[in-house]
Amino acid sequence: MSNLETAESPHRLRRVAIEPVSRVEGHGKVTILLDQENRVHQVRLHIVEFRGFEIFIEGRPYWEVPIAVQRLCGICPVSHLLAATKAMDLIAGYGPLTPTAEKLRRLLHYGQIVQSHALHFFHLASPDLLLGFESEVAKRNIMGVAAAFPDLARQGVLTRKFGQEVIRHVAGKRIHGTGVIPGGVNKALSVEDRDSMRGGIDQIVEWSKAAVDLVVELHQTSPEFYKVFGEARANMMALVNSHGAPDYYHGGLRARDADGKPIFDHVDTTTYQSLLQEDVKNWTYMKFPHIRALGAEKGWYRVGPLARVQLCDFMPTPLAEAERKKFVAAGGGKPLHGALMYHWARMVEMLHAAELARELLDDADIVGTDLMADKGSRREEAVGVIEAPRGTLFHHYRVDENDLVTYCNLIVSTTNNNQAMNEAIRAVASRFLSGHEVTEGLLNHIEIAIRAYDPCLSCATHALGQMPLEVDLVDADGALVSRLRKG
């Protein structure tokens, strides 16, 4: 952990705040404390956590939860749906899912990963990567990409659309889907819908492979810069299956330290509370999870694509496995920790998810009609864990004798990455801001590091995803020196 979390004498320092303005509470901001020579003394990413999530869920009948949690977040409703339903499978007393039900849920999940990663890369990240960090603001968005790479923009839109169509076919609707229910799924996939997706998936695999190639090409232009930008040496955690492959839907928890040495492996996710501890700090609503045995100082960790691609032993699809090996080779035998490496890892995952979806669409079980598991005794408590596009997502519930939820604990991917994101922006601030006049271009470096983690600050409202920023420079007496506003 860096020493930039708390300044020794903050009252003598200037404060820079990068703050979004939106109509719904629950946003993030960055504050930076500088001395008279613009040396950085403190950097914090504050995120107003998903306040009220647990309260929103508690008191509801357990069978309503899979539907209700989709309203928590408009960015990743499918992730919450799957994690909650996995827990409710157990609460309701269901045994193992039928092959068709599990494969349909996995197809839904892979469709979500494809659309989420495509949106992030083609629309959010590629403008920064393609046009350079010092480009004018107007060129940093998708329109800049479209101007320079018109086909890339179209591919991004169509890849995203394909993922949404997978969700629609499996979940029933693009939003508020009801296809996934405790015990299985309630609708078989029609041959017609299967064929529709099968007809498009080869193109998605091809575009995903091209996206990986593009990232590799960009990386090769400045490997050292990519390696060190926003570099935060962190432990890493993800789900893997019994063979050591990444498993986005179900698996055991694996963690390794910043040098790649094992911390734990194949741990039952239901024991997460004995493994992880969530701390609070007085300057943010967002909790700081860490590996309990290592303590807060050394136990914080990273989740998501950069962790998953490096923690697994292999990827069980040929194109993605070849790309994973290239990625690992770029680290020269050591794990990579630069924030920009997320983009490369994310595209390897998009390719992997597209290949996995293709395998499922070629599997006869996917149009099977045995949809519900056998039912046994109801339970009072259960944990559902998945690898959401942004990282490990925990849902934990207790239900009383009246079937009402009495306890709900969520650790979302962005929370798992809280300390890692803070460390990433501290690394950027130390390297690029310290000792320099604060300019919009330099502040954009902070945004780029945050963006690489793809944090989900949304609470299921469209406006929240828009983050116009206000940057205030305030002197030691609190007087406003200057203001920049964008968005």
Next chain:
Amino acid sequence: MRLVVFGWGNDARGDDGLGPILLGRVAHAGWADVTTIEDFQLQIEHALDLDGAEMALFLDAGKNTPAPFFFSEIEARRDASPSTHALSPEAVLDVFARSLGQAPPPSFVLCVRGERFELGEALSGPARDRLEAAWDFVTRLMPERSPEMWRRAARNVSAAFGRGNSVSRT
């Protein structure tokens, strides 16, 4: 005149649900040649929903926007937001133009002012009243479906209630 109508927002977040509620009424009314699209947020793939449409209507909730609502024509414009977990209607038009290489159809925003947007809240009292006012406006708007008629309606609404913009919507 083929019309696509978007309504977006989260009905579990109080007045943020104004767009989807209004959209539901449009869908239920069953006007001919009208396609309705609901989502939590506007995103890049919604540009594809504009393909083949001759007009578009975006139904949204607003904060600190003119009450009971504003209605105005919009044009393609890039979002300057550093995050794109959601797009403005103007940005969707822009993605359409740049991805499909066509001019977007004449497009209008109907933005109903909301007051409260917290998770788990119901529609606020003022929002309920404004919803009815907006629905009355929509029922008069839909039968006379042409860009010229809607532009005239936009001028009238702007004169009566004021003109909003995409910044104030958020």
